Amino acid sequence: MxxxxxxxxxxxxxxxxxxxxxxxxxxxxxxxxxxxxxxxxxxxxxxxxxxxxxxxxxxxxxxxxxxxxxxxxxxxxxxxxxxxxxxxxxxxxxxxxxxxxxxxxxxxxxxxxxxxxxxxxxxxxxxxxxxxxxxxxxxxxxxxxxxxxxxxxxxxxxxxxxxxxAGSDRALYHAAAVFASNAVVTLAAVAARILHELGLPADEATRGLAPLMRTTVENIERLGAVQALTGPVARGDVETVRRHVAALAARLPELLGLYREVTRQTVALAERRGLDVATARAILAAVQAAQES
Ligand SMILES: NC(=O)c1ccc[n+]([C@@H]2O[C@H](COP(=O)([O-])OP(=O)(O)OC[C@H]3O[C@@H](n4cnc5c(N)ncnc54)[C@H](OP(=O)(O)O)[C@@H]3O)[C@@H](O)[C@H]2O)c1
Missing domain, CATH: 3.40.50.720 (NAD(P)-binding Rossmann-like Domain)
Known part of the structure; x- marks a missing residue:
């Protein structure tokens, strides 16, 4: 050394x-x-x-x-x-x-x-x-x-x-950085857009979400992704997921595909901390049923 x-x-x-x-x-x-x-x-x-x-x-x-x-x-x-x-x-x-x-x-x-x-x-x-x-x-x-x-x-x-x-793995390695950085920026912008749709000025929505995001990142660092996961999927709250899908379908249907994909990956994470198979299937069915208009 x-x-x-x-x-x-x-x-x-x-x-x-x-x-x-x-x-x-x-x-x-x-x-x-x-x-x-x-x-x-x-x-x-x-x-x-x-x-x-x-x-x-x-x-x-x-x-x-x-x-x-x-x-x-x-x-x-x-x-x-x-x-x-x-x-x-x-x-x-x-x-x-x-x-x-x-x-x-x-x-x-x-x-x-x-x-x-x-x-x-x-x-x-x-x-x-x-x-x-x-x-x-x-x-x-x-x-x-x-x-x-x-x-x-x-x-x-x-x-x-x-x-x-290895040189041949460089693109895959770079994709990880894109998920950890660029995708987070994109998701923050999506969340702010929803708050803006509900009436909050865009800059206030962006700034106002930062504390939540900061705490989330701190929890990920401290606890790891599996333990840091909170929210309806982690709780197995199928009804809340259904309501999200219905609300997005009514107001911002172009976000349904993203919501579906993120939820799928969230279910996989929640299963690692004990989400039961039946609830996981119910959540996946709820987002699968969502149709983009
Ligand atoms: N910044 C990041 O967030 C980050 C993160 C990870 C990796 N990197 C990597 O780090 C490397 C540097 O990036 P950086 O962001 O630090 O760039 P930077 O802030 O632009 O710094 C590069 C420095 O090199 C100088 N320079 C340019 N051509 C030169 C030359 N021919 N001879 C001597 N000095 C020269 C630049 O001067 P001038 O301003 O006059 O051109 C500047 O002072 C890149 O390979 C980048 O991919 C950067």
Whole structure:
């Protein structure tokens, strides 16, 4: 393990993720040696937050002074930046993109460097709190050994959950992030739309649902999805589900398909905490009967 944190780390790209990662790595005991950004002031700001970290005069200078270089530039810049640098066999080049495989690091691989992907399943807006937000998240890792083991250890050091993702599984892995983030936004918008239909201004509906959503997320984190589940399906309240279906059919029939699919998945979750088979079937029948107009 200690091998991982003995490597001197450097960053090319001191933007939202690069800054959060560098600060979090340094707090976790990793030597963060060099920061480079084409906007000098960004590298200076970052280096100022990390004891012992210098501003590299160029991307090449960052590579030359480290064993582990994170290319935290925007996705489209990873390949051109990597291709413009001289890499060594005794080092690693790592990107943090969820969209790219290792092909964008081909130039480094050809030079004998280890190459890897280290993608935090989290979103960073560029605030000082971002470094804490790295803790406890899933890290999708793609790399051959020994770099794979090092990156897994780094993820654990950051308080996260490493998951080795083969290139062929990348799309499936990304779909999980879409469910956990984009789909939640979509469901929040759907819920707000219903409240708006009932008369609440749209912005108040969105903001006013946030406390419920926040508590739900906290419960998921604390208890796990099965125990965090509340509501009519978890209680086996078939009549309430029927009333939802009737109300949606009358006022917002275009939401019935979504309600049906979400309820199906909710029934599967509720069964894991003891919903009996007969009630589960009754709920599924209630939503199955719903017809979109
Ligand atoms: N932000 C997130 O939520 C998040 C989450 C997970 C993964 N990631 C991944 O993290 C990586 C970085 O994303 P980000 O959101 O942190 O981007 P970002 O905030 O735009 O930061 C990228 C930084 O790299 C700089 N840069 C661009 N081209 C460069 C070059 N040729 N040489 C040196 N520096 C250059 C940018 O400067 P300019 O502004 O002048 O272009 C900017 O300071 C991406 O691979 C992204 O997929 C991001």
């Amino acid at each position: 200690d091998e991982a944190i003995r490597w001197r780390a450097g960053l090319i790209g001191a933007g939202r993720l690069g800054s959060a990662l560098a600060v979090a790595l340094a707090r976790a005991g990793v030597t963060v040696n060099a920061a480079y950004d084409r906007e000098l002031v960004r590298a200076e700001l970052l280096a100022g937050r990390i004891p012992g970290c210098s501003v590299a005069a160029s991307a090449q200078a960052a590579v030359d002074s480290c064993e582990l270089v994170f290319l935290t530039v925007p996705d489209d810049a990873i390949e051109p930046v990597c291709s413009g640098l001289e890499w060594r066999p005794d080092m690693a080049a790592v990107h943090c993109s969820g969209a790219h495989g290792l092909d964008v690091l081909e130039r480094a691989r050809q030079a004998g460097a280890w190459v890897g992907g280290f993608h935090p399943v989290q979103t960073f807006a560029g605030t000082e709190a971002d470094a804490e937000r790295l803790g406890g998240c899933v890290f999708g890792i793609e790399a051959a050994e020994p770099l794979r083991g090092y990156l897994e250890e780094l993820a654990r050091r950051l308080g996260g959950y490493p998951l080795v993702v």
